[in-house]
Amino acid sequence: MKKEMGGFDMFGITSFGAYIPAYRLGRDLIARAWGRGSLKGERSVANNDEDSLTMAVEAARDCLRGLDRDGIGCLYLATTTAPYREKMSAAVAATALDLGRAVFATDFANSLRSGTGAFRAAIDAVQAGSVNHVLVAASDCRLAPPRSDQEQWFGDGAAALTLGREKVVATVEASLSINNEITDVWRNDDDRFVRMGESRFVLSHGFTAVMEEVIGGILKRSGRKPSQISKLLISSPDERSHLQVAKKLGFNPETQIPDTLLSSVGHCGAAHPLMLLVSALETAKPGEVLLLTSYGDGADAFLLEVRDEVGGLPARRGIRNHLANRMTLSSYEKFLSFKGILETAPGEPFRLFPSGSAYWRDQRSILRCHGSRCRQCGKAIFPVQRVCFHCRAKDDFEEIRYSDEVGKVFSFTRDQLAGRSDDPVVVQTIFDMTDGARFYLMMTDCDAAEARVGLPVELTFRRIHEGADFHNYFWKCRPLRNGGS
Structure with missing residues (x-):
């Protein structure tokens, strides 16, 4: 156990998967509807029969390809947009995934860091020996106020990871968390849309300051230099802020920062950091070092080292194949209807009597x-x-x-x-x-x-x-x- 590096015994990620809804909406359509500027690119849109729970199940199914589901001892499901206020989403997901009755299923919620929070809890569970295999799924489909920048930047998606001690594809070398109480991005109990404070305050005293602290801190704790990091994965609120952080800390954005998925998918809330990790693992080579971060009332950071086993996983869809499989949503009005913001005339009702x-x-x-x-x-x-x-x-x-x-x-x-x-x-x-x-x-x-x-x-x-x-x-x-x- 590498305690002197803040690291852990030989264990880590054993599989990974992702899900991106088929529908994409061009940001030009959103901008044109409001007579404002476009942020360019497109965002993913959950179909009208999808939500955070169904997307988490799809990502977990992708992750579980070729694995023995009977070996999964825990399921941690992270989201800020759970379908129920009081009912465990993880219990439904565990059943849909056909996991065993004895699985420990629980939800992580109410924070953009709930995805990495679930990841950290899984690390601790495996390290402590209380469970051999943990499945982590993170999913989100947040709503932003119409006409706002966030309406264009947000996207819908999910990612999933399994952690254990056998056939490890990436070891967890170090981790660090920073707590920072700040009212920058939030949603009250009766709010439908995400709220955000004044952008300069949010970025300067929130995202930028805390990300610099957590990235600098984990580098110091692990004894590594920026040049020793293969890929820096920052879940950024926009296309610029993470580049400023990286440059200030001595990283080369052109070679060390991969695609943020913002231009093709959008920011997927609690799922976004893990989606970036899945995307990086899809093309990672043995020996590469990944630095994963997430932000939300503080920050989390993880150092991971890719192992030879990364090339031996069964084929899966992951991020790349989901990006290639897309359908164009024809109008902004249909987007509003899919999201339940615009109420259309009711269609022929289902004549069903649920029990x-x-x-x-x-x-x-x-x-x-x-x-x-x-x-x-x-x-x-x-x-x-x-x-x-x-x-x-x-x-x-x-x-x-x-x-x-x-x-x-x-x-x-x-x-x-x-x-x-x-x-x-x-x-x-x-x-x-x-x-x-x-x-x-x-x-x-x-x-x-x-x-x-x-x-x-x-x-x-x-x-x-x-x-x-x-x-x-x-x-x-x-x-x-x-x-x-």
């Missing part, structure tokens, strides 16, 4: 995406059925998780009445898995005109509808995105 008890009883299929395979005749069925409708065998089946499987469209219809008024066409889809299990689900993240028989589709966790005063989550299908299995 909390039924939702709990059937969660193996609803949340865990389990089907059943008959032990007598081998028939695969979704959802789980006690009686095989092929051979009529009763209670003689094994459960199968289908969330990671890929199917092909058998039949579909473009329903013009089932959707929202801002997204009226719903592609009702019947598709078959390779083992013959047949699914009937709605298709999302698609151009309805491109639906066709034989189209490869995958499953995605979404908010299906609102009813009985709680969020109803279920699975939908979407056209297979690049990087899929």
Whole structure:
């Protein structure tokens, strides 16, 4: 254990993944709507059936590719935009991820540093030996006041990491946290939009001062010089402030600061630091040293060293493949509607009668995406059925998780009445898995005109509808995105 360097025993990140929604909105469209200047580039936009919880699940699924889920002992979910005020998002996520019943799941919230706070807690848990493998997921989709700079700068996204002692791809060499009480970025209990103080005060006495302190402090603690850092990862509120910090501390912005994702995705709140880390790990080479930072009422900093195992992970989507898979949101008005800021005329309502008890009883299929395979005749069925409708065998089946499987469209219809008024066409889809299990689900993240028989589709966790005063989550299908299995 490298206590003299403020570091830790041999352990660290064992896997990583990310999620960026398919939709992108050009900042020029936002600027044009308000007759103001554009900050250039585009931002990611969660679909109308997505939220921080569904995005966290998607990032965690990407991270868990090729891993034994039974080995995950803890799930830490970080967000400032949880769907519930009083209900654990991590409990829903752990169930959707089909983790074991004995998993310790908990939420980290109310701070832009909640993502790195969860990361630090995972480090401590593994270092202490209380758990062997921890899954950390961070996700956010914050709302900014219309016409503000933040409306353009903000984006939606998620990242996930696993930490443990086996097959480590990046070791944690040192960490440092700084507490700084300052009212610069906040949201009150009844606020819909993020508030921000006067920009010069926020940057000079908040971000700039604290980032200089935490980066300088961790370099001093670890005995390293700026020139020994391969990549400096700063979750910056804009395209300039982090460059000023880096230059003042002796870093070379051209060679040591990678893409901040601000121009292509936007600032993704609590998830953004971990998204930068995932992006860096995707192209990192063994021996590189990464310095990760985050800001929010203080700052966190971590020194990580990349190991040989980084090249041995199974293929995943991560940041790069999600950036390549994009759909253009056609208008600023649709963005406002997706975010619930602009109320449109209601579409044909779902005629459903949600039940909390039924939702709990059937969660193996609803949340865990389990089907059943008959032990007598081998028939695969979704959802789980006690009686095989092929051979009529009763209670003689094994459960199968289908969330990671890929199917092909058998039949579909473009329903013009089932959707929202801002997204009226719903592609009702019947598709078959390779083992013959047949699914009937709605298709999302698609151009309805491109639906066709034989189209490869995958499953995605979404908010299906609102009813009985709680969020109803279920699975939908979407056209297979690049990087899929």
